Structures are given as structure tokens and as C-alpha cells.
Amino acid sequence: MEFVMKTGRGGALILFCMLMLTGRSSADGAAWKAGVALRSITPRGSMWMAGYAARKKPAEATVHDLHAKALALEDAAGKRFVLVAADLIGIPRDMAVAVAQQAADRFELPREALLLNASHTHCGPEIRPGKDALLALAPEQRVKVKAYADRLTGELVTLIGAALNDLQPAQLAVGRGSADFARNRRFPTSEGFVNRRYDDGPVDHDVPVLRVEDPAGKTRAVVFGYACHNTTLSFLQWCGDYAGFAQRNIEQAHPGAAALFVAGCGGDQNPYPRRTQALAEQHGRSLADAVEATLHGALKPVHGPLRSAFEEVTLDFQPLPDKASLQADLQSDNVYRRRKAAYLLERLATPAGIDMTYPCPVHVVRLGDDVLLIALGGEAVVDYALTLKAEYNQPLTWVAGYSNDVFGYLPSLRVLREGGYEGGQAMLYGPLPGPFTETVEQRVTATVRRLVKQVSRREP
Numbered sequence: 001m002e003f004v005m006k007t008g009r010g011g012a013l014i015l016f017c018m019l020m021l022t023g024r025s026s027a028d029g030a031a032w033k034a035g036v037a038l039r040s041i042t043p044r045g046s047m048w049m050a051g052y053a054a055r056k057k058p059a060e061a062t063v064h065d066l067h068a069k070a071l072a073l074e075d076a077a078g079k080r081f082v083l084v085a086a087d088l089i090g091i092p093r094d095m096a097v098a099v100a101q102q103a104a105d106r107f108e109l110p111r112e113a114l115l116l117n118a119s120h121t122h123c124g125p126e127i128r129p130g131k132d133a134l135l136a137l138a139p140e141q142r143v144k145v146k147a148y149a150d151r152l153t154g155e156l157v158t159l160i161g162a163a164l165n166d167l168q169p170a171q172l173a174v175g176r177g178s179a180d181f182a183r184n185r186r187f188p189t190s191e192g193f194v195n196r197r198y199d200d201g202p203v204d205h206d207v208p209v210l211r212v213e214d215p216a217g218k219t220r221a222v223v224f225g226y227a228c229h230n231t232t233l234s235f236l237q238w239c240g241d242y243a244g245f246a247q248r249n250i251e252q253a254h255p256g257a258a259a260l261f262v263a264g265c266g267g268d269q270n271p272y273p274r275r276t277q278a279l280a281e282q283h284g285r286s287l288a289d290a291v292e293a294t295l296h297g298a299l300k301p302v303h304g305p306l307r308s309a310f311e312e313v314t315l316d317f318q319p320l321p322d323k324a325s326l327q328a329d330l331q332s333d334n335v336y337r338r339r340k341a342a343y344l345l346e347r348l349a350t351p352a353g354i355d356m357t358y359p360c361p362v363h364v365v366r367l368g369d370d371v372l373l374i375a376l377g378g379e380a381v382v383d384y385a386l387t388l389k390a391e392y393n394q395p396l397t398w399v400a401g402y403s404n405d406v407f408g409y410l411p412s413l414r415v416l417r418e419g420g421y422e423g424g425q426a427m428l429y430g431p432l433p434g435p436f437t438e439t440v441e442q443r444v445t446a447t448v449r450r451l452v453k454q455v456s457r458r459e460p
Helices: 002-022 093-107 139-165 241-253 277-295 323-329 335-348 382-391 413-418 425-429 440-456
Strands: 032-040 067-074 080-086 114-118 168-178 182-189 192-198 206-213 219-226 258-263 269-271 306-316 357-367 371-376 396-400
Touching: 032 139, 032 219, 067 139, 067 258, 080 139, 080 258, 080 306, 093 114, 093 139, 093 357, 114 258, 114 371, 168 277, 168 396, 182 413, 206 277, 219 241, 219 277, 241 258, 241 277, 258 396, 269 277, 306 440, 323 335, 335 425, 357 440, 371 440, 382 396, 382 440, 413 440
Parallel strands: 080 114, 219 258, 371 396
Antiparallel strands: 032 067, 032 168, 067 080, 168 206, 182 192, 182 269, 206 219, 306 357, 357 371
16 A cells, blocks of 8 residues: 555556466465375275175275375465365264364364365275174274274374475366266165166266466376265275276376365265276276366366365254164164164163264365365265255355265255165164254255355455
8 A cells, every 4th residue: 555655556557467467465365385295094904894884804905005195275374274085984073073183283273274085985994983883893803993093093193294394386276077977876666765776866977176286387286076985896905996096097197296086975876887896997087087188178277365164063863762662673683773773772871871963064165266165074965065056156166075074874855855775774884873853954054054154254
């Protein structure tokens, strides 16, 4: 302002032109820094795998390494954000809380500035508390699961610090591609919904892409997403499934760069066809090709500032069966029903009992007016992405699931009422007490709307 007063209208015009040319005004915060870090998280030796309750043995081999990767961003005002993407079934709440607290203590990173996303590969290690009892794991396997989870917590904190220490000037750009191997898996029958390919069901084939370059134009990181279960494979080998192969393909095409996969709202989506490594590689190539086509297209530069918000919304469970019903289930022919009944009865006998609510994390990140990232906890079904992308017509509205806590399925009201696996039946295989009430979608989307308003406010 002092410059304008001294030089008059001509000086003001010069200053305006300088700001437009440099793109570094404090108003748009266009000057970015980015840091990248990655590390292998492949278990040392054999241990139990996550994702399929019917497995009878631990892992026997490795197809390719599993990784955790971090991308740190900092805007012109010094506001930071870190995305961690991991080849895991999910990052459970207790681990996410521990990682976030240590990141806050060591790096002064507030909770809203850290997003943890899991690819949901079903060929990774089991790390979720409560699953050991429901899976009836042998004592030595329980010890291995706990030891791995404890070690992983520290490794994720170290990874976050490494990305923050790597902050360098960067340019960001975004685009959107498409891949078509995901299909809805909720097939309607006269007896309810079954898990089978359903070509008439809702899908989300968008492939959002964020490219991070250094000032010379060299790609340092590619972040991409897709709404589909990582369930091409079910064998006893460590593997990132299609998302793991896609990341490898992208990194081979961009030597020195890190590819980070962010799982979308694919709770009711499967890759088809499936069941062989060749098909996982095929889907990974298809997804990588979609990313490459987007990178070679007309990407939109991303300006600042960076804003983020985080909140846990309380979800209610439907009432438990009475004790007589649970005791009757102890005699069921279904081994999983017997285990779940025993688990619930044991919990009911403790002083704490069973909490009939659950805190679902909701995370919103805005990069200027160019990117709105909405990240939900749990295995969110595709309805959430379709609803929120229709509501927020941004240059790129990116909706992710499997973020900050993968506690089980997050059904929409439609899916909850329809029932089936994602609507409540899957609760049989996890520690949560039962299906959510019909307020689930309303509470989650209301929280999203509140946080979007929060990150959309301009600073005075």
C-alpha cells in the first residue's frame, strides 16, 4: 500500500503486473513446497494376512514389496499438509490416533493436516485390533500381528518427518481420467443382495490425478485414485493388488518419482474379471494408462492457499440382540456367528460393556479453488462419492474412502435399507456390534458440508 501511495497509479499497475506474473501474492498462495518420502513395509517373514476370514495359513511368499509413501505440501503462508498412502487393508483408529499424536508432538503438525489412506489390499498384513479373536489366530500369530503394528506406528511417524524434511519448491497440477474395470458387486435377487458382478449398479470410474513437479518440470510425485476394492487376488503372497501394480508402472514411467494410490469410495465395487495375478497386473496397467493419459493431457495448475479440517462424527449402532439370542448363536452351524456371539458376550461381561456408538473420521482439504478433497473413514460405498461430487462442482472434487480409520463398511441409507454384505452382514466378521442406524448417511454428509464451509472461508 505504501508503494502505491508513493508512486501513484502507474506504480500500482506495475505492482499488480508483477504479482500476476510471479503468481506469488499472499492472496492466492500459489508458491508451493513439496516433500516426498517412501519406505517398504513388507512384513519380515511370514504372518497372518488381512482381508479374507476364510484363510487357513499365513503368507508364504512376496510378489512385490508393500510400501507406505508420504507427500508433504506447504503453501506460501507456511501452512502444511501431509498425505500418507499405504499398501494396507486399513489403518485402524488406535494406530491413526497414535501416529497423529506423535506427528503433532514431533513436527507440530495439527490433526487436520495429516491424512492417512489405505489401499485396502487383501494381500497385506493383518493389523486390526479385535480381529485376532474373531479369526481365532494362534498365539504366535497374535504376537506377530501386535509386533508388526507397533513397529509400523513408529515407521509411519518417521516417514512423515522425512517428507516434511524434504520440502522443496514445487508446482502442482491436477486432472481427471477414467478407468472401467470396477463394477458394482451388489447383485439383487429375490432373496436379497448377493456379492456378484452387477453391471446395472452405480459406479465411479473417475481417476483423479495430482502431479507434483520441481521448478525444472521433473515429476516428483503422482497421486491418483480409483473407487474399487483391491480384491483381484486372494492368494497367500504379499502384494498390493491392482493398485500396487499401477504404482509400480507409474514409477517406472517416471524414474525417481513416487506414485501414491488413494482409495476411493469403493466399498461396493470389485475389479472384474478377478482371481489371478495376470488380471491384477492387467487392471494395474489399465489404471496406470489412465493416469498417464491424464498427465499428458491439459492439466490445471493448482494455486493456494491450503486449508484443511478434520472431525469425528458419532454414528449409532442398531440395538444388540438380547443375551438369550447371543447364547443361542453359540450353537450356530456358522463358525463366524459362533465367534461373534462369544466375542460380544465376553465384552458384555466386562465393566465397560459395549459402546453403541462409533466415531467416524471426516477430513476435508482444499487447495485454493482448484481441488476439494473429501476423505471419509471406513469402507464408504460409491453413493457417497456420487452424491458429494454432484453437490460440489469444483474443477476437481476428489472423494476418498478408507481414510484415517477403516472400521468396517460405511453404508449409505440406500445400501443400509437394502441390506446385504455392505448393508450390515459384514459386521459378523468384525468387532463392531452391528449395523448402523438410518442416521448414518445424514450425519456423515452433514459433517462434510460443515467442514467444506469451514475450509472455504477466506481469511480476512
